[in-house]
Amino acid sequence: MLSQLPFDSAHVLVLVGISTVLYLALFLIQYTRYELRIRSLGVRAPVLAQNPLTGLRWFSRAARAQLNHRLLEYFDDLFGQARGAPTGDDCVEVQVMPAGGQRYIITRDPEHVKAVLAGKFAHFGKGKEFHDLWSPFLGDSIFTTDGQLWHDSRSMIRPMFVKDRVSDLVVFERWSDALEGVVGFGEEKYGSGGGYGDGVVDIQSLFYRMTLDITTDFLLGAAVDSLSNPRDEFAEAFNEVQRLQMYLTIMGPFKGVVPRGRYNAGIRAIDRFVMPYIEAALALPAAELEKRTSASSSDFTFLHSVARHTRHPKVLRDQIVAVLLAGRDTTAATLSWAFYELSRYPAKVARLRAEILDSVGPAPAAPTYDNLKNMPYLRHVLNETLRLYPAVPYNLRVALEDTTMPSREGQGPPIAVLKNDAVVYSTLSMQRCRNLYPRSKDGAHFADPAVFEPERWENWTPKPWTYVPFNGGPRICVGQNFALTEMAYVVVRLLQKYDKIEYVGDWNAQFHEPEIVGKPGQGVKVRLYEAAKAA
Numbered sequence: 103m104l105s106q107l108p109f110d111s112a113h114v115l116v117l118v119g120i121s122t123v124l125y126l127a128l129f130l131i132q133y134t135r136y137e138l139r140i141r142s143l144g145v146r147a148p149v150l151a152q153n154p155l156t157g158l159r160w161f162s163r164a165a166r167a168q169l170n171h172r173l174l175e176y177f178d179d180l181f182g183q184a185r186g187a188p189t190g191d192d193c194v195e196v197q198v199m200p201a202g203g204q205r206y207i208i209t210r211d212p213e214h215v216k217a218v219l220a221g222k223f224a225h226f227g228k229g230k231e232f233h234d235l236w237s238p239f240l241g242d243s244i245f246t247t248d249g250q251l252w253h254d255s256r257s258m259i260r261p262m263f264v265k266d267r268v269s270d271l272v273v274f275e276r277w278s279d280a281l282e283g284v285v286g287f288g289e290e291k292y293g294s295g296g297g298y299g300d301g302v303v304d305i306q307s308l309f310y311r312m313t314l315d316i317t318t319d320f321l322l323g324a325a326v327d328s329l330s331n332p333r334d335e336f337a338e339a340f341n342e343v344q345r346l347q348m349y350l351t352i353m354g355p356f357k358g359v360v361p362r363g364r365y366n367a368g369i370r371a372i373d374r375f376v377m378p379y380i381e382a383a384l385a386l387p388a389a390e391l392e393k394r395t396s397a398s399s400s401d402f403t404f405l406h407s408v409a410r411h412t413r414h415p416k417v418l419r420d421q422i423v424a425v426l427l428a429g430r431d432t433t434a435a436t437l438s439w440a441f442y443e444l445s446r447y448p449a450k451v452a453r454l455r456a457e458i459l460d461s462v463g464p465a466p467a468a469p470t471y472d473n474l475k476n477m478p479y480l481r482h483v484l485n486e487t488l489r490l491y492p493a494v495p496y497n498l499r500v501a502l503e504d505t506t507m508p509s510r511e512g513q514g515p516p517i518a519v520l521k522n523d524a525v526v527y528s529t530l531s532m533q534r535c536r537n538l539y540p541r542s543k544d545g546a547h548f549a550d551p552a553v554f555e556p557e558r559w560e561n562w563t564p565k566p567w568t569y570v571p572f573n574g575g576p577r578i579c580v581g582q583n584f585a586l587t588e589m590a591y592v593v594v595r596l597l598q599k600y601d602k603i604e605y606v607g608d609w610n611a612q613f614h615e616p617e618i619v620g621k622p623g624q625g626v627k628v629r630l631y632e633a634a635k636a637a
């Protein structure tokens with residue numbers, strides 16, 4: 103049979119040989135052109151992997167670190183490999199395929215963060231891959247888009263966060279009051295994760311529920327009321343989709359192995375909750391919509407305001423879910439870390455409470471916007487919490503064109519970044535990096551950067567771009583003032599009533615759980631002690 107074929111085995115061997123040589127030649131040309139392209143721009147940061155085998159090793163370590171909540175150690179270990187490199191100690195590269203495969207440049211260098219977020223803003227973006235990976239959840243929203251689409255979203259959303267809107271504290275009052283109502287109740291009433299009886303609550307679980315209620319109230323004009331219904335379908339789906347979204351992102355080129363059933367079901371549950379509100383807003387006559395969005399309207403909501411700009415349900419849905427994601431976990435996690443840290447230091451709680459009573463007075467006096475902005479120690483507590491626990495600990499941008507990032511202290515050739523390279527930056531790793539902090543000298547004390555010390559902010563301002571919990575540049579968090587006002591409000595309300603926070607969790611078992619937002623992995627179990635009422 104074989105003998106009837108036009109080729110004998112010698113021919114086959116020759117063909118295989120020629121194909122191999124051609125393939126190698128093509129690869130070599132591609133490789134050389136790729137390396138020349140890099141060299142024309144600058145140099146590489148230390149390369150930890152440049153083929154699928156070593157690349158897979160770093161990705162599987164990242165996936166394991168994520169599952170075991172050891173992502174910070176993983177990042178610090180990566181940077182350990184760069185020590186002494188001419189490009190700086192805080193940047194490395196991982197490439198899955200040589201000569202043009204996806205390159206990840208991983209950094210915690212403030213100059214890189216500055217270049218990516220501000221100096222070379224137009225050269226970097228979320229990119230197509232990020233958009234496609236996140237779009238089932240966040241669609242074409244402010245979070246997933248670049249260029250004109252992002253710009254349009256930002257213009258649509260920004261008016262909702264101007265001072266006049268944020269200084270309307272009604273929503274914060276409604277839900278911090280509801281929070282006070284559940285703190286201290288038993289688990290029979292509020293289900294697992296809320297109360298444990300004996301006055302013990304997982305304050306983190308309550309903060310997550312409260313911020314979901316605040317954000318849905320602010321966005322839709324109707325809260326989930328998850329403080330009363332912790333098992334709400336939407337709340338559970340929202341948590342699960344975020345967890346899986348982070349996992350898909352971490353898996354990078356290997357994301358295809360992650361099953362998507364629960365992810366897709368979660369997104370359907372989110373839509374079941376959000377869409378009826380959107381349909382109701384779109385059904386309003388134009389005059390009614392206008393009335394609700396006037397400055398004086400008490401029915402004002404984010405949804406009604408955005409509905410004046412677009413009649414497209416999907417556009418509305420995407421922006422609502424994106425702001426919900428941005429606004430909910432970030433503030434809940436920050437409040438949780440603040441209470442976790444404060445519970446170690448009764449003297450700091452006493453100092454904070456004294457400032458609050460001095461400024462606002464005891465309950466029921468409610469804080470005004472001006473009160474909230476004029477309590478320095480409260481501001482230092484929140485700043486310090488966001489320094490040690492920036493809510494978005496890891497982030498990513500993609501190069502939209504060939505560009506560069508500066509080398510060590512701007513000396514030496516820059517680091518080449520090619521179009522489609524991903525730059526992963528960790529504010530968590532950066533803000534804890536000891537090199538960025540002043541040393542204690544001449545008797546001037548600067549507390550160990552690893553320790554929670556709000557007092558350090560009294561005589562210290564971080565160097566530019568070394569402290570960026572809200573990011574920086576044109577894409578700086580649009581909700582920054584909303585978040586700081588909300589968190590300050592809640593702290594004030596709780597500390598007006600309680601004067602002691604006792605941590606009843608296991609200190610040693612606590613860990614940083616990096617979902618999209620980094621939260622205390624063990625929850626924050628505390629007992630809050632009501633202050634004696636003044637006679």
Ligand code: HEM
Pocket residue numbers: 244245256259424425428429430432433436488492493494497498571572573576577578579580581582584585
């Ligand atoms: C402690 C609280 C918060 C922190 C630390 C925080 C941090 C951040 C960070 C780091 C980003 C940049 C994300 C990126 O571009 O990849 C961001 C963006 C954003 N944040 Fe916040 N955020 C907080 C609270 C809020 C709140 C309460 C809202 C709204 C209610 C909000 C709305 C947004 C929006 C809409 C964006 C997208 C901005 C854009 O891409 O132009 N954030 N935030």
